[in-house]
Amino acid sequence: MPVARPESSDSRVIAHVDMDCFYVQVEQRKQPSLRGQPTAVVQYNSWQGGGLIAVSYEARKFGVKRSMRGDEAKQVCPEIQLVQVPVARGKADLNTYRNAGSEVVSILARKGICERASIDEVYLDLTEAAEKMLKETPPEKLETINEEAAKSHVLGIDKDENESIKNWLCRNDADYRDKLLACGALIVAELRLQVLNGTEFTCSAGIAHNKMLAKLASGMNKPAQQTVVPSSSVMKFLEPLPIKKMKQLGGKLGTSLQNHLGVNTVGDLLHFSEEKLQEHFGINTGTWLWNTARGMNGEEVQGRLLPMSHGSGKTFPGPRALRTIASVEKWLRELCDELNERLQSDLEQNKRIARTLTLHASAYKTNDTDSFKKFPSKSCPLRYGTAKIQEDALILFQVGLREFLGYYNVNTPTKQQDGWGVTGLSISASKIVSIPSGTRSIMNYFQNQYETCSSVKQLSQRSIEDAKPLPPLGSGNHSTLHSLEPEVDCIHESKGSEYAIPTLEIHEEDGEPCTVEGFLSTSCHQEDGFSEETVALSFSGAETCSRLEPNQVDPMVDPADEETTNSLKSKEQKRKPSKNKGTSILGYFQSRDSFSKVTRGSPCKESEASPPAGTSMDPTGQNDQRRHAGSYYYNINEIDPAVVNELPQEIQDEVRAWLRPRKQANTTKKGSDITSYFSRAKDA
């Protein structure tokens, strides 16, 4: 898996920032009385007190560990405060943590290149900022050093020695690379303070010349501290380290290193030649291992502030396994509903759309020989709108199920459980692309809607042909059956051919409910006439959608109506911490406690409705996913202006800007982007 990258003889300044017991901190911010107490976040209180997923440092002193059950935790630490993960749609809902993570990212992204590595971790490439600082305001001429930076740990430097850290940071005769790291340390200290001020969260960080070392360092002194790894101390630092602690070696690869080569520490690994390692682990992994042992790692910090996929899943362990299609369908609906909500906000906030829908499941088979088969994952193009996602997800499941059970299951309609049970379900949306230029993406977007409808069907169609129809799998006759009907092919075979924008018509069904942008339904007229299919897009308002949906599944077992997706973003617009006094983390808390309640200063709109982390328009740091789009051409004159009104609001704006005569181009960045897109598309 690990792949060696050509590494630049490294003078980069890389930081890894890791939030301290993040979920706990999120809960403590929400409920400040928990601060300073042994606390853990737990999900699913039902069985043995639920499973811990985050543990405060106070609780760790008692030996409480992640992956303990709530009950165990109580035993070793009776005082422990257990906070439950929010539940929505019958499952854990991690959105509050995701959003909190975005708050952090949006602060950290202010300096350098920022990569959101997980919900609570970030990599930063601060090389440029460090170089600049070194040139303009080198630490050696600073008279005061950031207090927090002065508290850094520097590997190889004795912390107890007087002023030694300060001295190291400001050393005049230091190695150039060390000076850069020193600047990095100052910058990171500053950023960590900004994070604290902006979010009330503490974090720890590692500063080094590459990602691997930075990551190792960030974990060395927690919580709320930072650690620098000068090049000169890398070897001594790495040598005694158990390989299993290294990223990527925590699993099977690390184990096989131990078992086959007797390698237990990084130092042990040094004794093997690159060739030898390549023999054992392949060319790429071999080289990667060889480099890793020497503290070398060329991986770059990806400029990516937003996740590349969204998923929603749930496990149904043991006795809770799902044994009927009806129950699978019910849960699938919940999962799809959540996924839809997240796709929705990604569209609104970041102007991104996902193009692939994937279903994963795990299941067992009873009374069958090969009961250890894996449930295959299936995917298809993603169509927006809850109902469509639900419909497609169910089809994907059914396709997977019949493959799982083995075809030729011309099964006698014993429609109940024939010895299978589903122990896990998850759906995810991937291949997310941003909508930079309205136009082209919109075309893709609509096109997607057609392609999809036939292509999912093709998938299930194929499996039907291959495998003689299953009896109406599960519950009765609805969507599924419909979707299996022969359908007209609406795909324009298009590679490079000329395109006209599909006509959009509105079904002005009675007034749209609140947030709904309008329900718009697209009809696609094939030139040959015969095929016409209507595709409905809904950008919000799941309920509306289901009502209007032409071939909508009518809720069969539908108990799922209990909870109207209120989901009104509970904006408990929490206080924004006062501008703090102390220049250190400790100082922050000290000053903070004294007047914590008083200063409910200006509402910070940041967390309100504003885009979280990687704010849409500026994908500066982001991987440029823009130019991937296939080649479609279209004529601006064919766009009926009236149609624009029916597009989702955020797309409307872009289209308008795009449609407008380009006289005053280049006013805004956005405008120029779009126009340039247009002209490019036009000449093409």
Place this chain on the structure above:
DNA sequence: ACGGATTAAACA
């Protein structure tokens, strides 16, 4: 077949 829910990335 209890460490759940997510994410990412490399490989076949």
Place this chain on the structure above:
DNA sequence: TTGTTTAAT
């Protein structure tokens, strides 16, 4: 490309 596998938090 899709689907599978590994790994991490």
